[in-house]
Amino acid sequence: MELAKIRNKAQQAVATEPVQEAVAIEPATAQPDEPSPPALSLPDNLLDIQPTMLSFPGPAPVRPAPAESHFDPLARILAGREQDCAVTGSADAALVHEQQSTVPEVAFEEFLCFRLGDEEYGINIMEIKEIIKPRELTEVPRTPGFVDGVLSLRGVIVPVFTMRKRLGMSLEYDGSQERIVIVRCGDGLHGLRVDRVTDVVKISKTDREVTPAVLEGVAREFVSGIGRSGKRMLIILDICKVVDTALGEVT
Numbered sequence: 001m002e003l004a005k006i007r008n009k010a011q012q013a014v015a016t017e018p019v020q021e022a023v024a025i026e027p028a029t030a031q032p033d034e035p036s037p038p039a040l041s042l043p044d045n046l047l048d049i050q051p052t053m054l055s056f057p058g059p060a061p062v063r064p065a066p067a068e069s070h071f072d073p074l075a076r077i078l079a080g081r082e083q084d085c086a087v088t089g090s091a092d093a094a095l096v097h098e099q100q101s102t103v104p105e106v107a108f109e110e111f112l113c114f115r116l117g118d119e120e121y122g123i124n125i126m127e128i129k130e131i132i133k134p135r136e137l138t139e140v141p142r143t144p145g146f147v148d149g150v151l152s153l154r155g156v157i158v159p160v161f162t163m164r165k166r167l168g169m170s171l172e173y174d175g176s177q178e179r180i181v182i183v184r185c186g187d188g189l190h191g192l193r194v195d196r197v198t199d200v201v202k203i204s205k206t207d208r209e210v211t212p213a214v215l216e217g218v219a220r221e222f223v224s225g226i227g228r229s230g231k232r233m234l235i236i237l238d239i240c241k242v243v244d245t246a247l248g249e250v251t
Contacts, residue, residue: 041200052100075198107205111227115182115195115233117173121194122201122227122234129182129189131197134175144245151180151191157242158182166242181238190243201225203234221247 111122112131135147137160146165150157160180164171177196182189209226224238241247 004217067166068200108202109205110202111236112181112200112223113198113232113233114179115196115198116167116169116194120198120232121163121202122236123181123183123192123239124236125200127183127185127239129184131193132133133181134178134180134193147245153182153189156189158189158191160193162193163242164193164195167222183243185240185243188243190239192242201227201229201232201234203229208236 004086006149011149041093103104110125112128113122114118122211132153135151137151139149140147140159143149146161148160148162150159152158163169164173174194175195178193179197180193181193205246207228209228211220211223211225213220222237222242223235225236227234
């Protein structure tokens with residue numbers, strides 16, 4: 001009997017024990033998507049806008065005007081005919097060589113032109129050191145009559161020849177534009193006094209002629225040829241013979 005009572009009490013306790021309700025879990029509700037920023041839109045005619053229609057704040061930039069280029073053919077001589085800048089870099093040198101090889105070579109020579117009276121003479125610019133204004137000379141005894149004296153050019157003694165005397169011309173002339181052309185012959189420098197320096201011209205070999213058998217008014221041995229530049233005719237001098245005092249005076 002005791003065992004039966006115990007079982008009945010146990011069953012009654014289980015029946016009277018409250019049952020906990022299950023916690024209901026609410027399903028998560030999906031949050032609405034945040035609105036995306038609007039895409040950048042461009043006008044359809046953007047590519048049709050001309051550069052002149054664009055405006056920028058502030059004053060328009062002023063583009064400097066290109067500098068006027070002035071070429072003086074005598075500047076190279078007056079400056080002592082400095083050497084051209086060498087091309088640096090093997091790539092640049094190869095490019096220059098390629099360009100030069102594709103250009104046909106034309107044999108031109110440049111001549112400094114000067115006047116003695118109505119006659120015009122030419123000296124190859126490769127024989128010219130510089131051009132100076134007349135200055136005081138120091139006379140040297142026992143020199144030929146066509147040598148006026150000597151001057152010091154940066155410590156170098158330079159004999160000065162009067163070209164009118166050297167070529168047997170009249171000494172009556174206007175010396176207001178007189179110049180002394182410093183020329184090279186061998187290792188020495190010599191000055192040539194001329195009436196007026198005019199310009200520098202290019203003469204091709206096809207425009208050069210041999211010295212005529214008869215050339216009035218000038219010693220033939222001092223002339224290396226005749227050059228033509230347009231309508232001009234130049235008497236091209238042999239400088240080393242002009243400054244060779246052993247040839248004597250022209251009468």
